Amino acid sequence: MKLSETQLVWVIATTEIIAMIGLKITPAIQIAKQDAWLSMLVGGIVGLAITFLAVKLSILHPNQTLIQYSQELLGKWFGRLIVLPYLLAWFILPAILLRSFADFIHLVLLNRTPVWLIILLFIGLMTYLTYSSGISGIGRYCELVGPIIIITLLISFLLNLQNIEWHHLLPFYFDSGEVNILKGSLAPAFWFSGPFVLLVIVSFIQTPQKVLAKSMLGVGITVFMVFASTLMVLLVFGPNLAAKLKFSYFVSVRTIDILSFIQNADVFIMFIWVFGVIAQSSLYIFIASYETANCLKVKDWRKIIWFGIPVIYIMAILIPDETAITLFDKFWTAVVYPICGILIPLFLLIITSFKKKERIKPI
Amino acid sequence: MKHTAKICFQLLLPLFITTGCWNLKEPDQLAFVAGNGLDLTQDGKLEASALLVTPSGIGGGQISGGEKKESFHVMNTTGKNVSDALANMQSMISRVVFAGHRDIFLVGQKLAEKGIGDTIDPFMRNAQSDMRAMIYVVKNGRPQDVFSSEPFFDPFITTTLSEEQEAIGLKPYLAREFVVDVLSDATQPLLPAVSLNPSKQYSYSGSAILDKDDGVKLVGFLDKKESNYALWITNRITSFTLTTYVPEGGGDISLTIDTVGRRIRVKQIDEMIQIDVHLTGEGAIIENNTNLDPSNRKDLLLIQEKISQKTQKSIQQLVKKVQKEYKMDIFGFGESVHQQYPLQWKTMKHNWPKTFPTLHVSVKVDLQCRDSGLANSSLNRR
Numbered sequence: 001m002k003l004s005e006t007q008l009v010w011v012i013a014t015t016e017i018i019a020m021i022g023l024k025i026t027p028a029i030q031i032a033k034q035d036a037w038l039s040m041l042v043g044g045i046v047g048l049a050i051t052f053l054a055v056k057l058s059i060l061h062p063n064q065t066l067i068q069y070s071q072e073l074l075g076k077w078f079g080r081l082i083v084l085p086y087l088l089a090w091f092i093l094p095a096i097l098l099r100s101f102a103d104f105i106h107l108v109l110l111n112r113t114p115v116w117l118i119i120l121l122f123i124g125l126m127t128y129l130t131y132s133s134g135i136s137g138i139g140r141y142c143e144l145v146g147p148i149i150i151i152t153l154l155i156s157f158l159l160n161l162q163n164i165e166w167h168h169l170l171p172f173y174f175d176s177g178e179v180n181i182l183k184g185s186l187a188p189a190f191w192f193s194g195p196f197v198l199l200v201i202v203s204f205i206q207t208p209q210k211v212l213a214k215s216m217l218g219v220g221i222t223v224f225m226v227f228a229s230t231l232m233v234l235l236v237f238g239p240n241l242a243a244k245l246k247f248s249y250f251v252s253v254r255t256i257d258i259l260s261f262i263q264n265a266d267v268f269i270m271f272i273w274v275f276g277v278i279a280q281s282s283l284y285i286f287i288a289s290y291e292t293a294n295c296l297k298v299k300d301w302r303k304i305i306w307f308g309i310p311v312i313y314i315m316a317i318l319i320p321d322e323t324a325i326t327l328f329d330k331f332w333t334a335v336v337y338p339i340c341g342i343l344i345p346l347f348l349l350i351i352t353s354f355k356k357k358e359r360i361k362p363i
Numbered sequence: 364m365k366h367t368a369k370i371c372f373q374l375l376l377p378l379f380i381t382t383g384c385w386n387l388k389e390p391d392q393l394a395f396v397a398g399n400g401l402d403l404t405q406d407g408k409l410e411a412s413a414l415l416v417t418p419s420g421i422g423g424g425q426i427s428g429g430e431k432k433e434s435f436h437v438m439n440t441t442g443k444n445v446s447d448a449l450a451n452m453q454s455m456i457s458r459v460v461f462a463g464h465r466d467i468f469l470v471g472q473k474l475a476e477k478g479i480g481d482t483i484d485p486f487m488r489n490a491q492s493d494m495r496a497m498i499y500v501v502k503n504g505r506p507q508d509v510f511s512s513e514p515f516f517d518p519f520i521t522t523t524l525s526e527e528q529e530a531i532g533l534k535p536y537l538a539r540e541f542v543v544d545v546l547s548d549a550t551q552p553l554l555p556a557v558s559l560n561p562s563k564q565y566s567y568s569g570s571a572i573l574d575k576d577d578g579v580k581l582v583g584f585l586d587k588k589e590s591n592y593a594l595w596i597t598n599r600i601t602s603f604t605l606t607t608y609v610p611e612g613g614g615d616i617s618l619t620i621d622t623v624g625r626r627i628r629v630k631q632i633d634e635m636i637q638i639d640v641h642l643t644g645e646g647a648i649i650e651n652n653t654n655l656d657p658s659n660r661k662d663l664l665l666i667q668e669k670i671s672q673k674t675q676k677s678i679q680q681l682v683k684k685v686q687k688e689y690k691m692d693i694f695g696f697g698e699s700v701h702q703q704y705p706l707q708w709k710t711m712k713h714n715w716p717k718t719f720p721t722l723h724v725s726v727k728v729d730l731q732c733r734d735s736g737l738a739n740s741s742l743n744r745r
């Protein structure tokens with residue numbers, strides 16, 4: 001399985017933009033009010049730094065995924081143990097993602113279709129995408145829909161220009177202050193670089209010369225789009241109303257009304273939403289299956305899919321309500337990400353550099 | 364193995380088609396709501412009314428024979444809250460109520476006097492709600508009377524009301540902007556009002572002042588002229604006509620203003636906040652009954668000065684009146700202080716409703732006649 005460098009850019013952008021615009025804008029506005037766009041930029045810088053760390057680590061172990069080099073560095077058992085939280089996260093995330101998205105579709109579009117069926121449809125598509133061609137299929141898919149997503153979003157920004165009111169952004173900085181701006185940037189910062197997927201997918205790139213620059217570009221595109229969407233939401237609704245709207249970007253697109261002729265542009269947002277969620281969940285399911293196979297020393301990773309998909313489906317249905325998702329989100333920002341996204345990769349990076357020195361010494 | 368995947372995919376295909384049917388609602392199974400109204404009944408119950416469109420009544424097709432059906436139907440129901448009343452309404456009709464095309468919200472004066480704070484939530488929460496809907500207060504009337512009235516241009520009045528504001532030179536005030544105002548730190552909502560005009564039609568008749576700090580309760584009304592001035596200060600007007608008596612010319616002059624501007628400056632002098640409002644407008648003379656000649660520079664300057672002065676006086680009076688009588692910051696001065704003195708605002712915020720009536724506001728109006736139409740001196744005098 002191969003992934004080209006251009007595909008890497010699109011995989012990062014496609015899988016992050018939609019989820020972040022859908023779920024991360026309102027929480028940031030609740031904390032940082034009219035300065036939430038600043039939070040997104042600050043979060044973006046942190047996100048780029050975390051990306052740098054993850055890619056650097058992966059480059060040092062060419063053509064090896066996380067589980068392979070962690071075993072090489074830490075030994076068979078400890079190496080596996082340290083990867084356990086990652087595997088858990090990769091299985092739980094698609095379930096949460098699917099459920100929150102299915103709930104959303106159920107709310108605004110198909111309110112008579114049961115949620116389990118909506119999830120089943122998505123699961124079906126994702127199974128097909130992942131099973132048929134693995135990461136190269138996902139890469140090609142993202143290369144195709146990524147530009148569509150970005151163009152659609154840019155057009156939605158343009159169409160909404162007539163609704164914006166600049167005074168919603170004032171006063172700048174003083175209302176929230178640096179503490180709240182930083183607080184608001186925390187959750188986005190931990191999403192921009194993706195849930196540790198770079199630790200794995202970099203290994204599929206055959207010629208990893210420009211990987212670092214390309215992954216930075218992917219995260220950069222994401223940061224820009226999320227920043228621009230946050231700005232649009234703020235300019236249309238102002239911080240007070242936006243903080244009370246659950247899917248604020250989606251609702252802001254509904255305000256588009258050009259000459260009473262161009263209306264209901266939210267239909268298109270719905271399309272790209274589906275694109276993004278499919279890409280994202282497929283990627284996580286693929287990585288979860290692939291890494292589990294590596295961990296259990298199963299030759300054919302596709303076999304794991306047949307076990308993983310039902311687990312994810314059942315988890316998605318068993319989530320009681322959205323409060324559980326909010327709780328998980330808090331847990332993610334407070335515990336999971338700092339450990340899995342920063343501490344463990346840093347730890348592995350330090351060990352790698354020590355081992356390299358040791359290897360050099362005897363010679 | 365690839366084969367299995369293909370089969371798996373093909374098995375799922377029918378589901379794509381069947382979900383369409385699952386959620387299918389043909390237009391003839393829906394009752395389209397064009398407008399919703401809320402009011403109180405005589406005995407104080409919340410009453411919802413709706414203007415339901417009767418599609419067979421508006422169809423332009425050539426239906427020969429038979430009577431022409433009414434193009435709409437108005438329904439009223441009572442309930443504990445908005446959704447309860449609307450649910451009661453649903454229980455009385457054979458089609459599913461669909462609010463996705465709702466243009467207008469009307470609030471009866473009686474309900475507005477009691478406060479509409481508790482009725483806002485469902486309209487933002489409902490996923491069907493149209494973000495482009497407008498809101499009006501019905502002055503001296505009930506929403507169902509407005510809905511039942513027969514407009515002369517359109518098949519039903521909601522279309523008329525949703526186009527009226529733009530036609531008379533106002534920026535349409537949308538329901539979502541009303542919610543923004545209600546949630547804001549200081550600005551008090553200024554809702555457009557409709558009432559019965561002498562020609563027995565419901566039309567725009569100024570605005571209603573509401574108190575968002577007290578359950579969004581109605582405090583008072585401004586007439587059309589006062590509303591124009593207030594909307595000038597809040598930057599919600601695009602064009603209007605001013606008619607002023609010019610004593611030096613011994614007659615009236617009318618000026619239609621189509622370029623308006625405003626600037627609000629906040630000054631802090633010894634802990635005291637002072638507001639400077641600077642309003643500008645450019646327009647054309649459309650009627651001149653004075654013996655002044657606008658093509659003459661001296662006369663033109665005189666006309667401009669007189670009109671500006673008179674307008675300035677009226678606006679100062681309005682600001683005074685709002686400060687003394689209504690005590691509501693409908694001009695958004697608090698928001699200006701918030702933007703220009705963000706640090707001081709943090710302490711002033713809580714006391715703003717008390718500060719506003721004592722505020723020192725100076726108004727300056729600068730009007731310019733850009734052109735004087737096709738004539739120079741008045742065609743009436745020599």
